Amino acid sequence: MHDRAATSALRRATAAGRRLGRQWPRLERWRGTPHAVDLLTAGGCFALMSLDIPGLARADNALSGATATVALALGAATLLLRRRVPWGPWLPYAVALLFLGWLHEVTLIQFALYSVARYRGRAAGILACCGYLVVACVSYALPNWPAHRGETVSQFLALVVPIGVLATGVGIAANRRDLVLALEQERAETALLQAVQGERTSVAGDVHDFVGRELTLLAVRAEVLSRRARGEPWEQDFDELSETARRAHLLLNEIVVRRGRGGGAPTPGLEALPRLARETGTAGNAVSLHVAAAAHHQSPLRQAAVYRVVQECLTNAAKHAPGLPVDVTVTLTPERLRVTVTNPAPAALPATAPVSAGTGTAGMAERVHAMGGTFACGERDGVYAVTAEIPARSVP
Known part of the structure; x- marks a missing residue:
């Protein structure tokens, strides 16, 4: 009986593990989304504020333990809207000021100041911090300010000022980081578009x-x-x-x-590949070149596309895999003109990072796709391979 129960439990656990395994990639993608971050932020804020629920229930604020829990939960829930709507960051800020003057609760204001500074910029963050300090000072002047919050003005300022300045400063820093990342992404997209163009x-x-x-x-x-x-x-x-x-x-x-040709000489064809291989060999990468004789009868456009793919691959090999051999094979079938370039993946990165715009692969793929072909690249079993296929067409 015990063996049957153990076996049944093991089967259920295995099935549950399989279901979780199938769902785990989805959970991993969801964990990094803004929705997950906002949910974790609101939950953490409520967890910190819940530590004050016993004190709020004892204080003279017409709140019991249950109503205090509901009020704090609703206040933390406003953080879920901080980037959903244009005025989102200001909603938790307004609720935080209400909590500050009514309940003398300073936890939510930290999250609110950070949200305003990050999602509305430095000027809005500084303005929100100044408003917080004014409300805090007015609340301190009221006779019902809790004694444990600070018995003297210096003790009070030592508490509320660092809270506001630190939260606002972190939010401003995060806002600047977001701007830098957005600018870098925009530059990368622009470089990619320029390469394709x-x-x-x-x-x-x-x-x-x-x-x-x-x-x-x-x-x-x-x-x-x-x-x-x-x-x-x-x-x-x-x-x-x-x-x-x-x-x-x-x-x-x-x-x-008349519509923007770049100018310059046309791209060479297959007859220029031996010279390209010799130049690459001089740079340190021995090139093994195999070109089918029938491929030389392909149209100049197809030969130019093959040349550009091989040229870019050899350039990448010299930059990212210096000293390693490269194998270039050009074959022809009745339907496809195929070029394959392979080299061993380097065991370690070069000591000096190569100068690269990261747009060469996009340029190769664009040229091949423009001719109705297919393009693939990547590392497998320690070998980096680039494969391009173009529809074949013989020229009499």
Whole structure:
């Protein structure tokens, strides 16, 4: 019987553990949310104020133990609204001033001053602190101020002034930290957007250079055929084909060149990969390069995309994994042009942090996605790998 009971209890505990395991990631995400922080703040404030409930029940304030508990709980609950609505931080501040003048309770005012200073800025925090000191002094002047709060003016000021200044100062510091973090995040997002936009501009430049050349050749060829077909019924067709190619070239110039092309030479193709590998080897990373011969017959745009991926990967390897070998493989199937770049993950970080904007990976992914391909990168089993696949299309 005891064995059965123990086995049953173990099964129930195991099932409960599995349910908790499935819910734990959700709990972990919830724990760091503003809702959880506000709930813990309100609960901590109420726990501290509850220590004064016996004294409040004995004092002459028309509160019993139960009503004092309810009043303090409602006061702490106002902290839940401190960032839900525009006037949220001022609600617990107003309730805290009420508690200060009526119940001589100074716990809530600490949380309220911090909330005002953090979520409404330095000027609002200083104003709230001054208002708190004024109310505290007026309350002290009343004859019913508890004796244990401070029998002399100096003892009173030694209590209330540090409370207000410290809570406000911490709130102002947290507000400045929030502003710095927001600025850093905005800068990172701006840098990422600039990298993506730069890559799009580069792709547009390559489209202009490669496609424009083909359109020019098409127009010239159509004109030659039109001259050869003088007097033939299809002479006008060649003229129209030449004019269509010319208009397409003008439209390409209008879209790419006049709307912000970055300029510069077009991106090299697969023929430039050996030189890139030699340069990287000179920098300290031995590069093993394997390029399928058939890949050289891919369109210039696809070759340029592969070159840019390999170039960025080799740059990252030189910065983050100096001295480690790099393997570059370019393969071709009837459907996909695939490039894979791998290197061993470094056992330790470089002694000097590399200079990096953190936008190279986003640029690679943007170029590959712009061509309808897929991009993936990451570390697995001690090897960092970057894989990009682009739809293959042969050029006669």
